[in-house]
Amino acid sequence: MSGAVVDPAAPLTPTGNLRRRRVFSRVAEFGATGAALFAVAVLGIVIYTVVVRGASALSFEFLVTGAPTGIAPALVGTALIVAVATAIAMPLGVMAAIFVTEFAGNRVAGVSKLTLDLINGLPSIIIGVFIFGLLVANRTQSGFAGAIALAIIELPLIARGAQEVLLLVPNNLREAADALGVARWRTVLGVILPSALGGILTSTVLAVARAAGETAPLLLVSSVFDGKEVLLNMSEAMPNVPVRIFQLSEEANPEGFAQAWGMSLVLVSFILFASLGARAMHARSRRKMSS
Amino acid sequence: MSDPGAPSRVRIQNGSLPNPAGAASNGAARRELGLDAVFDVSDVSVFYGAKKALSSVSLRIPRSRITALIGPSGCGKSTFIRSLNRMNDSVPAFKLEGQVLYHGHDLYASNVDEVEVRRRIGMVFQKPNPFPKSIYDNVAWAPRNLGLKHELDERVEQALRGAALWDEVKDRLKDSALGLSGGQQQRLCIARAIAIEADVLLLDEPASALDPIATASIEELMHSLKGRFTIVIVTHNMQQAARVADKTAFFGLDASTGEPAGTLIEYADTETIFNQPADPRTRDYVTGRFG
Numbered sequence: 317m318s319g320a321v322v323d324p325a326a327p328l329t330p331t332g333n334l335r336r337r338r339v340f341s342r343v344a345e346f347g348a349t350g351a352a353l354f355a356v357a358v359l360g361i362v363i364y365t366v367v368v369r370g371a372s373a374l375s376f377e378f379l380v381t382g383a384p385t386g387i388a389p390a391l392v393g394t395a396l397i398v399a400v401a402t403a404i405a406m407p408l409g410v411m412a413a414i415f416v417t418e419f420a421g422n423r424v425a426g427v428s429k430l431t432l433d434l435i436n437g438l439p440s441i442i443i444g445v446f447i448f449g450l451l452v453a454n455r456t457q458s459g460f461a462g463a464i465a466l467a468i469i470e471l472p473l474i475a476r477g478a479q480e481v482l483l484l485v486p487n488n489l490r491e492a493a494d495a496l497g498v499a500r501w502r503t504v505l506g507v508i509l510p511s512a513l514g515g516i517l518t519s520t521v522l523a524v525a526r527a528a529g530e531t532a533p534l535l536l537v538s539s540v541f542d543g544k545e546v547l548l549n550m551s552e553a554m555p556n557v558p559v560r561i562f563q564l565s566e567e568a569n570p571e572g573f574a575q576a577w578g579m580s581l582v583l584v585s586f587i588l589f590a591s592l593g594a595r596a597m598h599a600r601s602r603r604k605m606s607s
Numbered sequence: 608m609s610d611p612g613a614p615s616r617v618r619i620q621n622g623s624l625p626n627p628a629g630a631a632s633n634g635a636a637r638r639e640l641g642l643d644a645v646f647d648v649s650d651v652s653v654f655y656g657a658k659k660a661l662s663s664v665s666l667r668i669p670r671s672r673i674t675a676l677i678g679p680s681g682c683g684k685s686t687f688i689r690s691l692n693r694m695n696d697s698v699p700a701f702k703l704e705g706q707v708l709y710h711g712h713d714l715y716a717s718n719v720d721e722v723e724v725r726r727r728i729g730m731v732f733q734k735p736n737p738f739p740k741s742i743y744d745n746v747a748w749a750p751r752n753l754g755l756k757h758e759l760d761e762r763v764e765q766a767l768r769g770a771a772l773w774d775e776v777k778d779r780l781k782d783s784a785l786g787l788s789g790g791q792q793q794r795l796c797i798a799r800a801i802a803i804e805a806d807v808l809l810l811d812e813p814a815s816a817l818d819p820i821a822t823a824s825i826e827e828l829m830h831s832l833k834g835r836f837t838i839v840i841v842t843h844n845m846q847q848a849a850r851v852a853d854k855t856a857f858f859g860l861d862a863s864t865g866e867p868a869g870t871l872i873e874y875a876d877t878e879t880i881f882n883q884p885a886d887p888r889t890r891d892y893v894t895g896r897f898g
Contacts, residue, residue: 422699488736492796495694496749496803497726506748507738 363588366580373578383543384571387579392546393554397459397538398527400550401466406520408467409474410509413516416475417482418504429479436472443468444533452537459547459554465533470523477519481512481601514601521594525587531558539563557583643670645807645837646691651705652868653686655698660686662861662868663705668854673829673838675852675877677845678892682858683869684841688809691839692728693721726753729800733812735792737784742767742776745784745795746802753803762802769835770798771828790821794828801832808832810840814847826851845893848877855880857889 322331330338378386412432416425443465451461485508493503509516540553543563547554557579564576646668653661661683668674676684686695693714695701707714714724737745746763755762763780767773772794776787784795793813800808810829814822829838829851842848848855855877861870873880873889884890 486736488732488734489738491694491732492736492738492799493749494697495692495725495730495732496799497722497724497729497805498749498752499722502752506752507740511739 363584366577366584369574370577370579370581373574374581378575378578379582382545387543387557387560387575387582389541389543389546389555390557390560390579391582392548393459393538393556394528394558396548396550397462397534397554397556398466398524400460400463401470401527402520402524404463404467405470405474405523409471409520409523410478410516412471412475413478413482414504414509416479418500418508429476432472432475435468436476438468439532440465440469440530441532441536444536447533448536456551457538457540457553459538459550459552459556462534462538462554462556463550465537466527466530469530469533470520470527473523473526474516474519477522478512478516481515481519482508484515485511512601514597518594518598518601521590521597525590525594529558529583529587531562534559535562644668645670645710646839647706647708647711648691649706649708651687651690651703651707653683653690653695654700654702654704656700659866659868661690662870664871665705666856666871666874668837668839670837671834672853673833673840673851674854674856675848676839676841676856676858677843677848678858678869678872679860680843681869682860684858685811686869687858688811688839688841689730691807691809692725692730694725694730696721726803727805728807728809729803729805730809730811731793731796731800731813734816735789735796737787737792737795739783739785741781742784742787742795743780746798749799749803755803766798766802767795769801769832770794771824771831772798788821790817790824793817793821793825797825797828797832801836805836807837807839810838812841812843815843822847845881849881852877857884857886857892859888859892 379391380386380388382389412428416428420428447461447465447468451458451464489507489511490503493507494500498506534556538553538556539559541547541555543555543560561576561579561583564572564579644667646666648667649665651661651664652659664683664687676688678684689695690703690707691709691714695703703715709724709728713719738748740748743763746766747759750756750759750762764773764777767776772791775791776782776795784792787795793816797808797810797813814825817825826847829840832838833853840848840852853876854874856874857872857880858869859872860867861872873884873886875885879885880889881893884893890896
């Protein structure tokens, strides 16, 4: 008992087990800091490696010619596939988000959100196999099938992102519009969507960045091509960046490796700039809404 | 104030009032007496889930007059005023018993559309809630959506003049409404309701977030709107009620039936409420002895 009583007049230096607790706290703090640094380091090492190995392959010719000297067909193919995927996923995603925040009751909204999260958690290879079975088996590979697979990947990202910004739109704007006798859908179009537009575009850009790098579904539904020419017909297999990187890395050809690194650099740069740009845009629209 | 007869509680007055259908036939004479009722509320109780918020309120709100609802916080004033244009419908588990007649029509009948209700019965909220649009578009948005596109510029000007805001904003109609001061924003919200030619203006503590000068301008505005509109105002400020209102309803807590719920204690001409209240609770409140 006497040990528990502290003499109030004693010097204010660590005593007893406080020293041990101090050491323990320090160790935990270092561990957490180290883990955070490690995560940053992983990104740094990946980017560094891609830049060092890929920079030598980059040239104007590399970007505008077909195989064996360049990657233009893959760039055009990916741009087309992702564009069509986004054209499908964005309206659906935004409408789904509007449904959840503006029209659905609590329980239905909960189920909708859970569903979107589950789709988001689906391994992309599963989506690939599904689209393969649905659109490719017994037919032919096509850019269109690839676009639909990527649309499924983009949908939950856009819908959940849009939901978040729609919830940020102050409720008193909805009340103001209600009190003027304007139907809810008009309010959504005239007041709510314009306020949330910045955030919706942001989540779309993030979804595009994610879809541009998805490989697994495209391996199954759009991988049979030689990469020599730019193809614009979406009803046939189209060259695309991730699958082309995969093909070149598989071949026993040092020049192909260099090209694969070069393509990786192009892809990583696009994703990085798109993500950072989207975040900056998001921060701006948040500020605008709160002012 | 133009009502004849000795100070009396409105229930007694109500006994001598003709029904609304009868009032329509000789409306002019009734209006002169200020007896023509826009709202005829009988025995209204409001529940949020199991909680009773408002208990058995009956009153008649006269046309083209200002009716003030006063009383301490939490006694159902806002609940009551929001029940007059069905703004509570969006509150989960909201339930209303009794009858609210608006020009003789049951506001809560199954064939009544709440959007149409709010188009005729406008509302201005405690916190100004302009849309993040230009001053012009704030006023023009609802008329545009309601198909009142003819001579929209004149409509906007008339509404802004009606809200005593025109001279302050006529040179910057394209500027954002968010740049206006709080008092100007609140008058802009009133202009929005005028622009759709609402019949009734419900004001839920419209000046409580404003400084005294802005408050004075709102009160002045209410005097100028009297006659064109039927106005119902919730206020915490008794001097404000005394200055602007023709009729005053005092709400208080009624603990007689178990769980305390807000209820109407006394309703009469403003002069009567402040000078010769019939109920001791009203007297205590208006003389500042409680609340």
